[in-house]
Amino acid sequence: MSDKPQTPTPLPAPATDPSAQTPRSLARAETERLILKAAEDVFAEYGFKGATTGKIADRAGIPKANLHYYFSTKEALYRQVVENIFQIWLDAANTFDDCDNPEEALTRYISAKMDISRQHPMGSKVWANEILHKAPVIQDYLETTLGEWTDTRIAVIERWIAEGRMAPIDPRSLLYMIWATTQHYADFNHQIHTLNNGEPLSDAQFERAKETVVAIILAGVGIRPAGLETKQNGGRA
Amino acid sequence: MSDKPQTPTPLPAPATDPSAQTPRSLARAETERLILKAAEDVFAEYGFKGATTGKIADRAGIPKANLHYYFSTKEALYRQVVENIFQIWLDAANTFDDCDNPEEALTRYISAKMDISRQHPMGSKVWANEILHKAPVIQDYLETTLGEWTDTRIAVIERWIAEGRMAPIDPRSLLYMIWATTQHYADFNHQIHTLNNGEPLSDAQFERAKETVVAIILAGVGIRPAGLETKQNGGRA
DNA sequence: ATGAAACCTGACCAAACGGTCAGGAAGACG
DNA sequence: CGTCTTCCTGACCGTTTGGTCAGGTTTCAT
Incomplete structure (x- = not known):
């Protein structure tokens, strides 16, 4: 490795106050x-x-x-940055698995990804840059981890469709749509910012965008076709 | 200027055969x-x-x-490339205006943008790169041309909503969703390619994606196309 | 043919960049 | 205190890159 001059693991004390003494x-x-x-x-x-x-x-x-x-090296630093971002996304992806209700699963997943775009826009941009340039550093992640995650989620969606709980749309296109839309609020935030009279989105504006995205996608896949704003949240499993 | 050594505009002959003599x-x-x-x-x-x-x-x-x-200079060349792409998008944007039917207008606009992503993926990537890096070259386009186009289209969508021809969603979020999703098929085509077992999307796969995107968005904004077979509105889960 | 204008190119240069290195400062521990 | 390890830094170097330039070649009107 030799990326760092190795951590000698001395750990001299529990260090009750990290900001003062800084061991x-x-x-x-x-x-x-x-x-x-x-x-x-x-x-x-x-x-x-x-x-x-x-x-x-x-x-x-x-x-x-x-x-x-x-x-x-610059590349070692870059790789560490990209790996950190990927880990954040993987954690968020788990929100998809916590329940077997398509409405709740999609709502939670989209909300989580929107929140990440709000809180970690720079990370999303680094990822976007990497994909744009053909993923010279993280190609292995795409092929293994991301590929497996995608396949299992597609299977879940297909089951929901078979059970008649969703309209028969192409699951892969749906996932891409969710990724694209949610990450757009990070990757293209400069454009959004400019089109918002030069002001960044306020919290209220962002919440409205999030609700709109959730509403369009849920209605788009045939879940709760009528209710766009009637947040009545059915029981959990 | 002085980007080029000026075009002397001689135009010596009508040049009936461009491929042979190349004047x-x-x-x-x-x-x-x-x-x-x-x-x-x-x-x-x-x-x-x-x-x-x-x-x-x-x-x-x-x-x-x-x-x-x-x-x-490299920058003059870059600017020319970006301007060409922007022009292509503006032309496609006109497909939105050709009719006053929300279903047809949205279908045509989304289809046109998907086709551009298919046929000019490199242009879309250059644009994405530019926005990611805070638009150092085309900020003026964002503020003027794109801003005006967006405002007028939002007004149209708001009118459709007021006329009860669409669900009352946030028009700006809808536009961003369309941009994000359609351009995703260009900007992230390497990721899509990788997740498609290393193969680029076939024409059939791409057509299916296009139809899915159109279907989800139309249904998502409450437009019932003659298309999607199942799930007519009305049933509450 | 002939001269001028347009077009083309190998060789070159200054600036910027990633990375190195020798050596100094600061903490740890006896 | 002395010394060992870790941490920090100004100065430096080889390579890459955008851009230049002097000079050559081709085209074209006369």
């Missing part, structure tokens, strides 16, 4: 977190090539050489 | 087209920074210095 291992973790945050922002805004280690170091408030002390 | 002005136009096509591909695959004039020249089959004879 060695905590200071290291904190600095890594700082660099990763800066890297996420810069990679999102400029892409892999456009981002420079100098810019990332500046945003993290450290000299470039120090950044290379924590992450030996 | 001056035609050869120039042809070379420019070749460069622009190569540039679109390379910019789409590598982003603005990742693309190099050397790579573009290679793909166009000309020396780098010759490329700079036609386009003085």
Whole structure:
């Protein structure tokens, strides 16, 4: 590996107050977190090539050489950023599995993905950039983890359709539609921002967008065809 | 200006056969087209920074210095590529206006945008890249042309809603959903390709996706097409 | 034919970038 | 205190890249 100068795992004390004394291992973790945050922002805004280690170091408030002390190469840093994002998405994806009710499962999944776009737009942008450029770093994730996740979810949707609980739409296209729409609010937030009179979406505007997306998709797949706003939430399983 | 060494507009003859003799002005136009096509591909695959004039020249089959004879700077070439794409989208946007029937207008618009994603995926990717990176080159387009187009279309949708021809959804969110979903098939085609067992979507698969997108959105906004066979509105789960 | 304009190209350059390195500062531990 | 390890940094280097330039070749009107 040699990405980092190895963690010696000293762990001298439980460190009751992380912000005051900052023992060695905590200071290291904190600095890594700082660099990763800066890297996420810069990679999102400029892409892999456009981002420079100098810019990332500046945003993290450290000299470039120090950044290379924590992450030996630009690519190692980038890969760590992408993996963090993928993990967040995988966690959110589990909201899909928590119940067997199509209405609730879809509502929760779409809401979770919209919330991630709101809270981690930079991560989504890095992912988008990576796919746009043919996934030179994360192709293996696409082929394994994402592929398996997609296949199992498609099976679930197909079962719901067979059981007459959804209209017979193409499940794969539905998933792509959900991904595309929810991530659009992160990846294209600059365009949305511009079209909103130069102001970022307010919380109320974003909630309305989220509700609209949920409403259109649920109605679109034949769930609760009439009720668009009548939030009456049936019993859970 | 000085982007090009100015077109002297000689136009020596009507040039009845463009492919044979290639008079001056035609050869120039042809070379420019070749460069622009190569540039679109390379910019789409590598982003603005990742693309190099050397790579573009290679793909166009000309020396780098010759490329700079036609386009003085990388940025001028990039801007030309982006403007071409925007024009294609604007043309497609007109399909929205050709009729006052929400079902037909939406169907035609979505279909047109899906077809563009199929036929000009590289252009869509360049646009996506530009928005991801905060539109450093085309911010003015967003603020003027795109903003005006969006506002007028929103007014049309609001009228349809007021006339009871559509469910009362948020028109802006609907437009974003259409953009996101249709462009997803271009911008994320590498991911789609990977999730399709490494094969690009066949024409049949793509047609099915297009129909699914149209069906979900039409049903989602409360328009009952003659299409979808099952699930007429009315049944509450 | 002939000269001018347009077109083409190998060789080159300055700037920017990723990454290295030698050496200094700061904490840990006896 | 001394010394060992970790952490930090200015200065530097080889490569890549956008763009230039001098000079050659082709086209075309006269």
